[in-house]
Amino acid sequence: MASLLNGDGGVIGDDEFYDHLSPRGSPKPPMPWFGMDIGGTLTKLVYFEPRDNVKDEAEEAESLKIIRKYLTGNTAYGKTGIRDVHLEISNQQIRDRTGSLHFIRFPTCSMMGFIDMAKSKNFSSLAKAICATGGGAFKFEQDFREHVDLILHKYDELDCLIKGIHYIYRNNHASECYYWKNCASPERCEKVPYDFRDPYPYLVVNIGSGVSILSVRGPNDYKRVSGTSLGGGTFLGLCCLLTGCETFEEAIELAADGDSTKVDKLVKDIYGGDYGKFRLRGDTVASSFGHMNNDERRKSASKHDLARATLVTITNNIGSIARMCAVTEKIERVVFVGNFLRVNTISMKLLSNAMEYWSNGTMKALFLEHEGYFGAMGCLMEYMTTRFIHDIPA
Amino acid sequence: MTDESYAKSIELPTELQFRNLKTARSFAIDIGGSLAKLAYCSTVQRRTSLVLEEPGQTEDGSIYHVSEQNEVVSRLHFVKFETKFIEGCLDFIKEKLVGSKEFMKDKFIKVTGGGAYKYKDLITSKLGVQVDKEDEMECLIKGCNFLFKNIPDEVFIYQRHGSPEYKFQGVDHYVFPYLLVNIGSGVSLIKVESESKCQRIGGTSTGGGTFWGLGSILTGAKTFDELLELAERGDHRTVDMLVKDIYGGAYSNIGLPGDVIASSFGKAARSDTEPLFKKEDMARSLLLAISNDIGQIAYLQARLHGLKKIYFGGYFIRGHPITMNTITYAINFWSKGEIQPLFLRHEGYLGAIGAFFKGEEEDDIEKYSWEENFACSSGLPSPKSSKLVMGRQKSSMFDSLELDKLEKSLLPCPLLLDSNSYHPDTVDLTQDTLARLYWIQCFIDGVDKQKQQAIKSQATSTDVVERADQFKQRYIQRLEECRSNPCAYGSLTVRSILDMCNQCLNEFQFTDSYSQQKQCENEQALRYLESRLLMLDGLSWEDQQLELVTGMLTGNIFDWGAKEVVEMMEKEKFGFRQAQKKLQARPWLIDDFEKWKLRLSEGPIHRCAAIFCDNSGADIILGVFPMARELLRRGSKVIICANTRPTLNDVTYKELTILVKRVADLSSDISSALMEGRLMIMESGQGSPCLDLRLIDCDLVEKMNSEQVDLVILEGMGRAIHTNFYAAFSCEVLKVAVLKNKWLAQRLGGDMFSVIFKYEKPRKISVGDNGR
Secondary structure, three states: OHHHHHOOHHHHHHHHHHHHHOOOOOOOOOOOEEEEEEOOOEEEEEEEEEOOOOHHHHHOOHHHHHHHHHHHHOOEEOOOEEEOHHHOEEEEEEOOEEEEEEEEEEEHHHHHHHHHHHHHOOHHHOOOEEEEEOHHHHHOHHHHHHHHOOEEEEEOHHHHHHHHHHHHHHHOOOOOEEEEEOOOOOOOOEEEEOOOOOOOOEEEEEEOOOEEEEEEEEOOEEEEEEEEOOOHHHHHHHHHHHHOOOOHHHHHHHHHOOOHHHOOEEHHHHHOOOEHHHOEOOOOEEEOOOOOOOHHHHHHOOHHHHHHHHHHHHHHHHHHHHHHHHHHHOOOEEEEEOHHHOOOHHHHHHHHHHHHHHOOOOOEEEEEOOOOOHHHHHHHHHHHHOOOOOOOOO | OOHHHHHOOOOOOOOOOOOOHHHOEEEEEEEOOOEEEEEEEEEEEEEEEEEEEOOOOOOOOOOEEEEEEEEEEEEEEEEEEEHHHHHHHHHHHHHHOOOOHHHHOOOEEEEEOHHHOOOHHHHHHHHOOEEEEOOHHHHHHHHHHHHHHHOOOOEEEEOOOOOOOEEEOOOOOOOOOEEEEEEOOOEEEEEEOOOOOEEEEEEEOOOHHHHHHHHHHHHOOOOHHHHHHHHHHOOHHHOOEEHHHHHOOOEHHHOEOOOOEEEOOHHHHOOOOOOOOOHHHHHHHHHHHHHHHHHHHHHHHHHHOOOOOEEEEOOOOOOOHHHHHHHHHHHHHHHOOOOOEEEEOOHHHHHHHHHHHHOOOHHHHHOOOEEEOOOOOOOOOOOOOOHHHHOHHHHOOOEEEEEEEOOOOEEOOOOEOOOOOOOOEOOOOOOOHHHHHHHHHHHHHHHHHHHHHHHHHOOOOOOHHHHHHHHHHHHHHHHHHHHHOOOEOEOOOHHHHHHHHHHHHHHOOOOOOOHHHHHHHHHHHHHHHHHHHHHHHOOOHHHHHHHHHHHHHHHHHOOOOOHHHHHHHHHOOOOHHHHHHHOOOOOOOEEOHHHHHHHHHHOOOOOEEEEEOOEOOHHHHHHHHHHHHHHHHHOOEEEEEEEOOOOOOEOEHHHHHHHHHHHHHHOHHHHHHHHHOOEEEEEOOOOOOOOOOOOEEHHHHHHHHHOOOOEEEEEOHHHHHHEOOOOOEOOEEEEEEEOOOHHHHHHOOOOOOOEEEEEEOOOOOOOOOOOO
8 A cells, every 4th residue: 555655655765764864954953962762760872972083073062072071981970871882883974974873871760860960061051952752751851951951852752762773773784683593492592683674564562661562564654552561670670679689680690590480380380290171381381470479489489580580470471462462463573672681681582482482483583782772763863853953052 | 157157267167158068969179279169069958838739629719728848959059268278178078978988989079270189189088089170271161151141140340430330241142252361370361162162362370379479479468368458558659660650741642641550560670769668569569560461461362363252250350359440441441442351250169160060960051040049148248348358358258159950941031122132120229329228228128027927827837936037137138238239149129139038038948928828819819700700791892901901900909019008908808999999090100001902903913922920819810811811812822921939929830720720610711722722821930029031931932932922911010110111022012010119109200009001012123222
């Protein structure tokens, strides 16, 4: 239908779409160029650092230099901010500038610290407004205005997410998208690049604090089909409560050494073996945490086991909902993104395995290297095309 | 069975909980992780009135002889108790069963549920019986199908803030296909396509076991119910990250309100602050997370498989309001209101019911119907009345369900326009508060009269007063329960209260309190029949038609179920003529007599009329028989349908089979019609002063079909006003009654003895016809 109406419009549309960062004729927005995605747990920043020696660089505002030095000179900011150096994409051309894309994250609960930093670096001398997406764009709008005199331009997080995925894949296609091969056997399991140049239709499962599931059928054609509140925030929240850990990394490390079968009740624990009538294998989890109402079992379960069980429960649940959505939408490629997957090969393999097993191999779980940064990337793209905020303050 | 007995510790079970165990045969048990459900079939001795025909007209004019005799009926018992008491319960069963080991030898017990493995040896060693394991899912589905078929108000929609909270769904005659979501330790989703065809289409491991297991680590709660109680008091918003915590408000772009949970336990992840979370809040957050998740998965699967009906069962639900509310919310949210999740009043018993019938002959399910005994079953707890009752206290009590086997199977009346949209009851007392308060008080006020009548009917029995007191106590307790929790036993209606009263009477061996009264009135009325028929024969055709209708109406005044009339009958000599004078003068409150007359004079002769008759005495003999004679004379066939089991002074089938012969002696038309099979006496399958046309005797259904009944006559308040007033039929129908209750008469815009004479033409199903 779309191709009939648009002729070759699909292709033209794509080109236009991918040239989003260099639209002809629109004025160049002021530096610094970055996009911000303020999520429930994490805030993600994508910062463009110009690396070309443009003649007017000398005239670069002092405060701009300070910001640039601060952001690129460090890999950690304060107690909690991190720059994911391994994700940096260099040699990017945006508008007439060439440079690197940096990917930075910090907990949303440190947002006031970030605002203080922006204030101390005299950000408001550079721009009247900045772009932000994610729920925090709405929540912190007033704080930005009051403390740093900045207007927040808010963009829809799902729009940004889709735009970000398309942009990053296009500019980093050799290694961005991958899947796990032979995920059923740990020894043979390996990460293999996936050619995602012809992506449509696909399902995006964005696992942040909560989960959103979107079906994407074209560059601007997507809809949110489902979601669940059992997401990364649930994993971390429960792990903190159950094990006393404090960070996501800690929780994942604990889980890596744990055994969830000490915590979960398996089919064989109930039926003594397979449940033949319904073709359920004995080692299938029948009840997550099902052993934990028993005092002795509870005492013998370690922190590691609890963390592992939490991870497996949340991951399997997401996988199951995602799979049903994919079947309903008649889509076979499911792209999992979001920061829940960071340093989390356990979940990725579980998801890969579940997708393959339950669909008899017809469905594929795909992953993207820049996991949680697509919203922020999309937001940067919006910034580059937004006309009304480009006035440099006097 | 009273609340006081519940409140005691149940570690030592008593016969109050395991009733009639001595006569028990065939057992089944469903052992779950927290609750066990025992099923057994007992035989209950019941007194019944035996009506024996006197060989000829005796000198004192008695036409039949009434005596009481013992009757044995089968009753199914289901008892729910906490699994941890299983050993004590098994000991108790062993002790009570005659001869114990010897008795149980070579017997088997059907066992199902997750605990079937764990307790197999214990059962064998305690009871010395063979243990037959039955598949859990098969039992559940069998249980479901059984309840759908036998218990009219089994299924409900839950509306936490609705009034009433439970919306009962009546009987669904097109049960299949449906999705059964069984939430035990884990969750199974089963697509059920027929009695024998089902398939597990999915499931999830986050179920009741997750709530219990995770909940006990988080809160230290020991039992499932303790957790539920914590959840009831908690506030999830301190633990969960809501959309508004992220957005500051709603995420309006995709229509997510601010209160929607974005990330369950999301607030527990913040490492910079270390708030201590309250146990209650965590329990609630967990309950919501799991309920929402199950609701969503159920919806997704239902959509994938094109299923419109989703039933929820399993121990996780156990009638808990927050759970049902959250599941309902989730299903509504995802289906945009298209699918209403359905819950079952007896969901806890599904497995036990199924397992029990696995051990019975298939016939027992197919050939018979079972009736819920309100006198002996526990009602649903009220979500509103008390949180305590919902929580730990309630489930540590025994809970029971008892079903009585009916002699034959009951089927929906084929003449209903649409049996699926048919609701017998005119007023739903769960919705109509004013009516509820009036009727419950009215029945409470009438208890003593009933008690006296009961005593009078068995005056020679030594324990009659004691039993009558027990009856009164039980009945009042049930009425009070319904007053505070109208949904306790399904939808509350005048019909259900009358049924409840009957069952309470039966429970204490008062089966037919009015038998002598009925006999006396029948005999009296017979004496007037000849002159009445002669008088009718002397009238012009038109006068005759009016007199026939008036006769039916007059006869209908003689009702021992109406307290105003009873007072009149007790005070003065109240004969047919006195009664006729009480009738409202025409035009009646609803007066379709002219239409009826026109129909008779101009329309074709009816093929066959089915008359559902009401009271003994003047009503049946001077009212109904002359009308039947007229129809027979015109060339129609007539089926007179009488109650199978006695209630009040309603004429029973057995009495009617004798009466009709006496009537035949007095009328050659009746006599020849009876001989030629044009006049048929049949049982309705009912034992109520009301008439539930969803469940009538299977032979009557067959006869209605084979004779192609084209006229139904419903007589009396119970059958034409309290029930069926709005019922739509696919054939002609007459609804004939005298209003013998002042309150009701005024409500309908009339006065005492106002007349309803409603004639309706056959209805056709049309678009937008809601059956009214």
